[in-house]
Amino acid sequence: MVFHSKPAMEQFSLQFSPFPLIDLSKPDSQSQLVKACEEVGFFKVINHGVPLEFMAELESEAIKFFSLPLSEKLKAGPPDPFGYGNKNIGCNGDLGWVEYLLLTTDADSIYHKFASIFGEAAADRFHCVLKDYLTAVKKMACRILEMVAEGLEIEPRDALSKLLMDEQSDSVFRVNHYPARAGSEGGNVIGFGEHTDPQIISVLRSNNTSGLQIWMKEGEWISIPPDQYSFFINVGDSLQVMTNGRFKSVRHRVVANSPRSRISMIYFGGPPLSEKIAPLPSLMEGEDSLYNEFTWFEYKKSVYNSRLADNRLGLFEKIAAS
Numbered sequence: 607m608v609f610h611s612k613p614a615m616e617q618f619s620l621q622f623s624p625f626p627l628i629d630l631s632k633p634d635s636q637s638q639l640v641k642a643c644e645e646v647g648f649f650k651v652i653n654h655g656v657p658l659e660f661m662a663e664l665e666s667e668a669i670k671f672f673s674l675p676l677s678e679k680l681k682a683g684p685p686d687p688f689g690y691g692n693k694n695i696g697c698n699g700d701l702g703w704v705e706y707l708l709l710t711t712d713a714d715s716i717y718h719k720f721a722s723i724f725g726e727a728a729a730d731r732f733h734c735v736l737k738d739y740l741t742a743v744k745k746m747a748c749r750i751l752e753m754v755a756e757g758l759e760i761e762p763r764d765a766l767s768k769l770l771m772d773e774q775s776d777s778v779f780r781v782n783h784y785p786a787r788a789g790s791e792g793g794n795v796i797g798f799g800e801h802t803d804p805q806i807i808s809v810l811r812s813n814n815t816s817g818l819q820i821w822m823k824e825g826e827w828i829s830i831p832p833d834q835y836s837f838f839i840n841v842g843d844s845l846q847v848m849t850n851g852r853f854k855s856v857r858h859r860v861v862a863n864s865p866r867s868r869i870s871m872i873y874f875g876g877p878p879l880s881e882k883i884a885p886l887p888s889l890m891e892g893e894d895s896l897y898n899e900f901t902w903f904e905y906k907k908s909v910y911n912s913r914l915a916d917n918r919l920g921l922f923e924k925i926a927a928s
């Protein structure tokens with residue numbers, strides 16, 4: 607798969623996007639990031655520094671995997687929580703027009719699981735490509751979190767990024783495949799139901815097929831035009847709490863309505879299980895925390911007992927005194 611440079615027309619349309627678009631090579635990107643996290647909780651980044659060939663190679667591997675006969679793919683499932691899943695999302699009855707691989711970000715342990723199912727040569731290639739991609743995406747996510755910390759004057763500068771860098775970081779990686787919808791199948795179906803991501807930050811890349819939508823505070827879903835060269839970033843619930851509600855974890859979903867299949871890959875940067883998720887003291891400025899204190903382990907446990915669309919943070923919000 608070869609990527610060509612971005613056409614001039616696309617560069618032009620970026621300036622008229624209804625959601626923030628941030629060029630990480632620009633000097634004002636730090637303040638833009640903070641504004642985007644506060645106002646929308648979602649933005650697109652360009653000049654991100656992730657080599658295009660890492661993105662293309664992982665997409666090729668994903669296509670190879672999803673093209674296998676179902677009986678082969680099922681050998682890598684069911685997700686427990688990691689592995690291959692088909693239509694069932696989580697364990698509480700959510701369904702979507704999607705098949706996926708849910709993986710740990712520890713590429714070495716993925717290698718062992720894959721080698722035992724698909725043989726060493728296939729596992730070797732997947733491991734290599736995945737490792738390159740994850741290393742580059744995690745670096746970009748940390749860079750964004752450090753810029754955000756600087757913009758918010760959080761000390762130390764790595765207060766957020768160190769949670770992703772920690773060896774015990776509970777990060778997850780997911781590759782979703784939304785099969786093409788043939789014309790006769792008609793209409794929109796839900797590919798991935800509406801939800802917020804529970805972790806700190808999510809970094810999404812897709813092929814050039816549409817489907818992703820975000821919920822705007824004006825009360826409408828807007829469709830995000832796909833862009834295979836760029837990344838889309840979501841503020842997660844944990845970052846919303848760490849900023850005491852200043853940043854918003856955005857509701858999003860995928861509508862499967864395309865005659866072409868959609869492939870997306872998302873890195874969910876999470877903290878270690880024992881990490882306390884609470885507003886950072888320097889952001890409190892005399893305010894009270896909006897949330898009861900909890901660890902990532904406690905939140906994750908509650909997340910995995912919930913349905914996709916549930917307001918998971920609601921359970922941890924302090925009841926405002928009247």
Ligand SMILES: C=C1C[C@]23C[C@@]1(O)CC[C@H]2[C@@]12CC[C@H](O)[C@@](C)(C(=O)O1)[C@H]2[C@@H]3C(=O)O
Nearest residue numbers: 695696697700803804909910911912913914
């Ligand atoms: C229905 C579910 C799937 C999910 C766990 C949950 O019980 C509720 C949150 C879901 C979600 C959404 C973002 C990520 O895709 C995900 C991996 C996560 O951390 O929370 C999924 C979970 C999953 O697919 O297991």
Ligand SMILES: O=C(O)CCC(=O)C(=O)O
Nearest residue numbers: 780782798818860870872
């Ligand atoms: O597949 C996509 O584009 C988004 C999926 C998503 O939001 C998720 O996996 O959490």
Ligand SMILES: [Fe+2]
Nearest residue numbers: 801802803858
């Ligand atoms: Fe999501």
